[in-house]
Amino acid sequence: MILCKLRAIVLLVLACYAPLSAQSNRVVKPTRTEQITPIIKKAFREDSCPQRVQGGGTKMYNGFMQFSGAVDGNRQVDPQVAVGGGYVLHATNSGIIIYDKNGLFIDGVSQNCFNKGIDPKMFFDPHNKVFGFDLWNPWDEDKKKPVNIAISKSDNPTKGWHIYPVSAPRGVDGGGLGFSKKWIGYSFPGGEEKTFVMSIKDAKKGKETQAYHFQGSLGHPVFMQDDIDDLYFFTLTKEDFIINKVTTGDNGTPIAKNVCQTKHKLEYTNYPPKSPQKDTEQKTSSGDRNPKNLVFQNGCIWFSHAVNYKGRSAVQWHQIETDGTIVQTGLIENEGTNFIQTTIAVNKNNDVVIGFQETNEKMFISPRFAYRYANDPLGTVREIVSLGEGKGATDGTSWGDYSGSVIDGDNLSDLWTVQSIANKYGKGETVIVKIPFKDNK
Numbered sequence: 001m002i003l004c005k006l007r008a009i010v011l012l013v014l015a016c017y018a019p020l021s022a023q024s025n026r027v028v029k030p031t032r033t034e035q036i037t038p039i040i041k042k043a044f045r046e047d048s049c050p051q052r053v054q055g056g057g058t059k060m061y062n063g064f065m066q067f068s069g070a071v072d073g074n075r076q077v078d079p080q081v082a083v084g085g086g087y088v089l090h091a092t093n094s095g096i097i098i099y100d101k102n103g104l105f106i107d108g109v110s111q112n113c114f115n116k117g118i119d120p121k122m123f124f125d126p127h128n129k130v131f132g133f134d135l136w137n138p139w140d141e142d143k144k145k146p147v148n149i150a151i152s153k154s155d156n157p158t159k160g161w162h163i164y165p166v167s168a169p170r171g172v173d174g175g176g177l178g179f180s181k182k183w184i185g186y187s188f189p190g191g192e193e194k195t196f197v198m199s200i201k202d203a204k205k206g207k208e209t210q211a212y213h214f215q216g217s218l219g220h221p222v223f224m225q226d227d228i229d230d231l232y233f234f235t236l237t238k239e240d241f242i243i244n245k246v247t248t249g250d251n252g253t254p255i256a257k258n259v260c261q262t263k264h265k266l267e268y269t270n271y272p273p274k275s276p277q278k279d280t281e282q283k284t285s286s287g288d289r290n291p292k293n294l295v296f297q298n299g300c301i302w303f304s305h306a307v308n309y310k311g312r313s314a315v316q317w318h319q320i321e322t323d324g325t326i327v328q329t330g331l332i333e334n335e336g337t338n339f340i341q342t343t344i345a346v347n348k349n350n351d352v353v354i355g356f357q358e359t360n361e362k363m364f365i366s367p368r369f370a371y372r373y374a375n376d377p378l379g380t381v382r383e384i385v386s387l388g389e390g391k392g393a394t395d396g397t398s399w400g401d402y403s404g405s406v407i408d409g410d411n412l413s414d415l416w417t418v419q420s421i422a423n424k425y426g427k428g429e430t431v432i433v434k435i436p437f438k439d440n441k
Helices: 200-205
Strands: 032-036 039-041 056-061 064-068 080-084 087-092 095-100 105-109 118-125 130-136 147-152 161-166 176-179 183-187 195-199 209-214 231-236 240-248 254-263 294-297 300-309 312-321 326-332 338-346 352-360 363-372 404-407 415-422 428-435
Touching: 032 161, 080 118, 080 130, 080 404, 080 415, 087 118, 087 130, 087 428, 118 176, 118 404, 130 176, 130 200, 147 183, 147 200, 161 195, 161 200, 161 209, 176 231, 183 200, 183 231, 195 200, 231 294, 231 300, 294 338, 300 338, 300 352, 312 352, 338 415, 352 404, 352 415, 363 428
Parallel strands: 312 338, 338 404
Antiparallel strands: 032 209, 039 161, 056 064, 064 428, 080 087, 087 095, 095 105, 118 130, 130 147, 147 161, 176 183, 183 195, 195 209, 231 240, 240 254, 294 300, 300 312, 312 326, 338 352, 352 363, 363 415, 404 415, 415 428
């Protein structure tokens, strides 16, 4: 493999100071609690739910195992994936699908079978051996705009599920989902209370439980792959990294504390411009300067995001310590093209996969990923891998709405990504790819 000569930025940063208040040790308590009674599903697909058959068909492409995910999406497919228990759980705005790890379709349903909603995010929690995902429903009759947090009873997603509809009446969009050994966390735009947490162990058991709502936003919740109870939240501003965490107070209820606020001195933090595509003047959304997933692995927070680099969209990725110190930063860019809609996955050895899509005036939107081993030079990835080539131009700005990249929850070594690809009509189909890693590089 030839190492790409990417721009590495390894910075020393200033000491932390408190964003929650003038006192860094200030404890922030929930503003209210909400008792949630779960909707109990005895099976993933009950008799009232028609089966949704999508995808499958494993093949090798550029040396990596790949199979189709959902192919019935529009331009905003919101592709997500979670892996564990021998299964691959896949979500889009049209519903949820289960495959085995060889890409064999097992079952699928529409999102209506999980109390309706859109904008799914999902995870496999290796500590409690459960799958989790959210669906935000802004059209409910009671106008509570519930965030439906669905947690499997076990690591077998074909069996029972528990759905917790948490009210978000002033929500204006779907949000971010995270987990730790103890907590599920969700953060969303809209209203005065933009963050809530709940017990993941209660959710696994299907018990009535409390959702604890916090004033404002604590940041984007993190996938806590390290074996700890605390749930971290992260905010990126043009100047600062802000890290908060939810921990357990003396009475057993959650409280929020600031971990740090640090000047990052990153050169590229502006929103990426819209990106061109072949055979049309219609440009497409490139994604968000704010990370759409974050991983806590081996004591560090990892994330990727799309940024404006010399007037085009590029992918930037980071590993930072909890005091805000940057361990490494990398930039994935290439003159004459645009890299958009990125997510990151990190395994137990600090090997990394960064998923994204590529588009330019001579190319339709196409899925890609890059990877690195932990002992590769800081700030670098190996070559960009193509997962396929788009076939048509999308007819609107919104595209894909992110992507998904995750750890294999069974071996904590292999990494997976799901990416959108434009079909001949410009609609979003999905490809799911396994990137295996060995302990010996």
